[in-house]
Amino acid sequence: MTTQASPSTTSPTVPAQAGAARPTLDPQIRLDLYRTMVLSRTYEEAILREYHADKGPGFDIGKGLVPGEMHLSAGQEPVAAGICAHLTTDDAVTATHRPHHLAIAHGVDLRAMTAEIFGREGGLGHGRGGHMHLFDPRTHFSCSGIIAEGYPPALGQAFAFRRRGTDQIAVAVTGEGAANQGAFHESLNLAARWTLPVVFVVEDNDWGISVPRQASTAVSSNAARAAAYGIPGERVEDNDVEAVYDVARRMVARARAGEGPSLLEVHTLRMWGHFEGDAQGYRPELAEVSERDPIPRYERQLREAGLLDDATVAQIKEEASARVGDAIGYAKASATPDPSTATDYVFD
Amino acid sequence: MTVTEAPQGTHRLTTSKAMVEAIDQEMAGDPSVFYLGEDVGQYGGIFSSTTGLLDKYGPERIIDTPISETAFIGLGIGAAVEGMRPIVELMFCDFMGVCLDQIYNHMAKIHFESGGNVTVPMVLTMAAGGGYSDAAQHSQCLWGTFAHLPGMKVVVPSSPADAKGLMTSAIRDDNPVVYIFHKGVMGLPWMAKNPRTLDEVPEGEHLVPLGKARIARPGSDVTVVTLSLSVHHALDVADKLAGEGVDVEVVDLRSLVPLDRETVLESVAKTGRLVVVDEDYLSYGVSGEIVASVAEVDPGMLRVPARRVAVPDVPIPYAHDLEYAVLPRQDRIEKTIRAAL
Numbered sequence: 279m280t281t282q283a284s285p286s287t288t289s290p291t292v293p294a295q296a297g298a299a300r301p302t303l304d305p306q307i308r309l310d311l312y313r314t315m316v317l318s319r320t321y322e323e324a325i326l327r328e329y330h331a332d333k334g335p336g337f338d339i340g341k342g343l344v345p346g347e348m349h350l351s352a353g354q355e356p357v358a359a360g361i362c363a364h365l366t367t368d369d370a371v372t373a374t375h376r377p378h379h380l381a382i383a384h385g386v387d388l389r390a391m392t393a394e395i396f397g398r399e400g401g402l403g404h405g406r407g408g409h410m411h412l413f414d415p416r417t418h419f420s421c422s423g424i425i426a427e428g429y430p431p432a433l434g435q436a437f438a439f440r441r442r443g444t445d446q447i448a449v450a451v452t453g454e455g456a457a458n459q460g461a462f463h464e465s466l467n468l469a470a471r472w473t474l475p476v477v478f479v480v481e482d483n484d485w486g487i488s489v490p491r492q493a494s495t496a497v498s499s500n501a502a503r504a505a506a507y508g509i510p511g512e513r514v515e516d517n518d519v520e521a522v523y524d525v526a527r528r529m530v531a532r533a534r535a536g537e538g539p540s541l542l543e544v545h546t547l548r549m550w551g552h553f554e555g556d557a558q559g560y561r562p563e564l565a566e567v568s569e570r571d572p573i574p575r576y577e578r579q580l581r582e583a584g585l586l587d588d589a590t591v592a593q594i595k596e597e598a599s600a601r602v603g604d605a606i607g608y609a610k611a612s613a614t615p616d617p618s619t620a621t622d623y624v625f626d
Numbered sequence: 627m628t629v630t631e632a633p634q635g636t637h638r639l640t641t642s643k644a645m646v647e648a649i650d651q652e653m654a655g656d657p658s659v660f661y662l663g664e665d666v667g668q669y670g671g672i673f674s675s676t677t678g679l680l681d682k683y684g685p686e687r688i689i690d691t692p693i694s695e696t697a698f699i700g701l702g703i704g705a706a707v708e709g710m711r712p713i714v715e716l717m718f719c720d721f722m723g724v725c726l727d728q729i730y731n732h733m734a735k736i737h738f739e740s741g742g743n744v745t746v747p748m749v750l751t752m753a754a755g756g757g758y759s760d761a762a763q764h765s766q767c768l769w770g771t772f773a774h775l776p777g778m779k780v781v782v783p784s785s786p787a788d789a790k791g792l793m794t795s796a797i798r799d800d801n802p803v804v805y806i807f808h809k810g811v812m813g814l815p816w817m818a819k820n821p822r823t824l825d826e827v828p829e830g831e832h833l834v835p836l837g838k839a840r841i842a843r844p845g846s847d848v849t850v851v852t853l854s855l856s857v858h859h860a861l862d863v864a865d866k867l868a869g870e871g872v873d874v875e876v877v878d879l880r881s882l883v884p885l886d887r888e889t890v891l892e893s894v895a896k897t898g899r900l901v902v903v904d905e906d907y908l909s910y911g912v913s914g915e916i917v918a919s920v921a922e923v924d925p926g927m928l929r930v931p932a933r934r935v936a937v938p939d940v941p942i943p944y945a946h947d948l949e950y951a952v953l954p955r956q957d958r959i960e961k962t963i964r965a966a967l
Contacts, residue, residue: 370704404741413740420707420736420744427727430700437701438708448704460724464697471692623742624776626800 300524305585311363311519312580313594315355315573318379320598321388322350324606325378325395329554337555343610344396346408351379353517353549356572357481358383360522361449361542364530370418370435370448372428374481375410377421380451386414392605393612400612406623418446426452426459429478433465436474440536447475447533454543455486457500466541470507475533477526478541482513483548488560504541511541517572547572634830640813642674644786644827648793649676649713651831653683656711659797660687662698663715663751672717673753673809695725699750703733706748711797716752719768719806733802734777748803749796750778755808755855755905756949758817762941765949767854770904770911772804773882779803779836780882784811784857786825788880791834799836808855808905820858837884841893845875848966849893851916852903853879856954860903863960874963882912887919891927894920898929899966903954908936935962 303311325344332342339346351358354376362383365371373380381391386402394401395409402412410423418435422428432450439446456462457480469476480500484491497503504511510529514521522544529540549567551558558564580586586594639647653659660683661676667690670677680688691698695716702714716722722729729750736744756765773780779801783789789807796803813823842857843864850860857878864874875893879886894900900920902913913934920928935954943949 370708402741403739403743406741407739411735411739413736413744415707415740415744418708422732424727424731427696427700427732430697430728431704431707431732433697434701434704434706434710434712435708436704438705438710441705441710461696461700461727464692464694465700468692468694468697468701623738623740625779626737626742626745 300520303520303523305583307363307523308520308580308583309585311359311523312576312586313598314359314362314383315519315576316594317598317601318355318358318382319352319573320595321382321602322352322378324602326350326550326554328606339555348409348554349376349552350550350554351376353547353567353570353572354481354483355379356517356519356522357451357479357544357546360519361477361479361526363523364526365447365449367417368444368446370432370439370446371420372432372435372448372450373419373421374425374428374452374456375421375423376453377410377412381412381414381419381421384419385417386412386419387416388601388605389608390414392609396609396612397614398609398612399615400608404623405615426456426461428452429461429465432476433469433474436469436476437472440475445534447477447530449477449479451479451481453486454480454482454484454491454500455489455494456480457503458495463503466504466507466509466539469539470509473536473538475536476539477529477533478539480541480543482543482545485548485552485561487552499543501541501543509539509541511543513543513545515545517544517546517570519572519576634828636826636828638824639786639827640824641783641786641789641807642677642812642814644790645675645783645793645807646677646679647827648790648797648832650679650682652794652797653679653687656797658710659713660689660710661713661715662689662691662702664691664693664717666690666715671715673807673812674814675715675751675807695721696728699725699728700732702748702750703728703736703746706746706802707736707744711747713749713751713797716750718764719752719754720763720766722768722771729772729778730775734775737801738777745800746802747800749793749805750802751805751807753809754806755810756942757810757855757953759944759946759949761944765942767806767808767904767906769806769853769882770906770915772806773912777802778883780806781836781880782806782808782854782882783880784808784842784854784878785822786813786827787832788834788840788878790827791832792836792880794831795833795836803836806854810855811858820855820862822858822861834880837881837886839886839889840878840880841875841889842878843874843876845873845897847873847897848899848901848963849875849877849890849897850901850903850959850963851877851879851890851893853882853912854905856903856905856959859954859956859959862956863963866960867963872963872967885915885919890916890919891923895927898927900928900932901959901962901966902932902934902936903959904934904936905954906936907939908934909939911936930966933962933966935959
């Protein structure tokens with residue numbers, strides 16, 4: 279289910295009007311969306327276990343095999359699955375401090391990513407980056423720990439793609455809190471004016487750490503802000519993976535066709551804390567979170583459509599567990615970086 | 627001397643024209659090079675950093691941007707990550723405040739965070755410096771701030787030949803390079819200028835290695851370590867003192883990252899006297915770093931205490947006499963050298 283971004287009738291929209299009835303997706307696509315979401319959730323649950331396994335006594339954020347801040351993406355899987363389904367690893371994705379679901383959906387190598395999160399030599403950045411700074415040139419994937427600041431580099435990747443005459447695109451993802459940053463607005467304006475092949479994505483999980491969106495943001499939909507830059511903007515409600523898939527399909531096609539950027543906001547769900555260790559005392563709707571979990575809901579839909587049963591669900595979950603277990607095993611077996619190399623890689 | 631010899635001979639250029647010549651030659655030879663910034667197209671750069679390039683290369687490669695430094699510096703980063711070689715201009719270094727995150731958290735850190743798997747071969751150019759009453763927000767040098775933050779090379783040419791040679795090397799370098807040109811070294815027709823801003827420049831390909839200082843004037847009595855416009859002031863003072871039999875050695879750092887500590891140490895070992903001249907702020911900056919470089923190796927090589935001439939820790943004043951009271955110009959340099967003798 280989508281809603282039109284802007285009340286203005288002059289606001290451009292991507293072809294196939296938002297809100298129009300969608301044809302039922304191909305069963306294989308639906309199963310792939312489910313599979314991607316299950317893999318991502320299985321991954322985050324495993325990182326959650328590993329992260330908390332050795333933080334005690336009490337909770338020491340700097341302790342353990344996975345030290346430091348940890349921002350997990352449980353509940354936001356529909357965004358990653360629905361958008362990345364339209365991408366290849368030739369397309370660029372810039373993500374946020376909460377990047378795992380996007381990295382997984384975009385096809386970043388699970389082993390190297392996990393080893394990076396564990397701070398190991400076998401990681402994407404040989405343990406120098408950590409979970410907020412994952413860089414994978416093979417899949418043109420990157421993320422940044424600074425909100426909204428992943429948008430500008432995506433402009434440059436899109437610029438380089440267009441300059442080379444390829445149909446690669448860049449997808450720039452940020453959260454709803456970041457839509458109040460200058461980098462967000464500068465990027466939308468510049469991409470629109472230069473007709474760059476970018477799909478801008480806002481993951482609205484309602485919370486900027488502890489501040490609810492209504493308290494920080496003057497408009498009810500960030501997609502409405504697209505109108506200020508003369509580009510299509512749409513908001514997907516209900517964290518609906520197929521609605522994300524549908525809007526993203528049109529926005530990606532528009533970018534690939536050289537018609538310029540679009541802005542997609544997804545009203546998604548942060549199931550867990552801003553970071554691990556966040557008690558979320560500020561959050562009145564916490565009790566309802568589990569019933570809004572998008573994965574069981576989608577699973578029910580697919581069961582009703584006859585695409586899933588107990589056996590296939592179990593099989594998909596087992597496959598995901600095996601892949602995640604393999605990645606964590608790889609990470610744990612990877613060497614810790616030698617302290618004598620701590621100053622390596624500052625320059626090429 | 628590390629300036630490469632140019633077989634094609636030399637011609638006389640201002641510093642700005644020498645900088646443009648380097649960009650022109652690199653753009654002619656490498657289609658991945660392009661120049662991006664505010665007023666770099668038809669205007670040719672507020673400080674003539676791109677004069678004539680739009681006519682030659684067109685708006686696809688000499689690109690005027692919106693006033694959106696975060697967006698277009700980030701665009702340079704993304705394009706560099708994908709293998710292009712952007713040159714991005716921040717009009718004044720003072721404007722770093724509106725876009726520093728892209729510079730120090732992204733441009734400078736991506737190579738490190740990626741464990742060396744991603745390179746960012748871009749040049750970030752910017753104008754610096756005072757002396758023309760542009761006041762507190764348009765007159766700073768700030769090169770010490772960039773040099774302090776790891777992951778970006780920082781070069782500060784003083785002469786036309788170095789402006790060309792450092793630009794060529796910066797464009798070809800696979801690391802991000804911050805190229806800071808003092809407005810007073812550019813030889814602009816609308817600003818008071820030192821005659822040294824017009825000089826011989828090798829005509830063809832000309833490279834100056836990043837991280838190698840230059841002995842701008844050999845001498846035996848006192849070492850003046852300096853950079854950018856202050857090199858010209860120091861040479862003026864050295865010429866004057868030579869008439870009194872005082873032999874001043876002037877070291878032009880040319881590059882702050884990497885920093886050529888060896889050349890500084892060799893000079894101080896020879897003269898036993900050190901004066902550091904820097905148009906950036908005095909405290910926590912370049913001048914302190916140079917003194918520390920000597921103190922850490924052998925403070926005993928200093929026959930007298932090291933001295934510094936820099937901007938006292940105050941914003942750059944507007945009124946001419948106030949500004950010239952805080953800038954490290956010839957009068958203060960001369961006084962300090964005399965005190966060190």
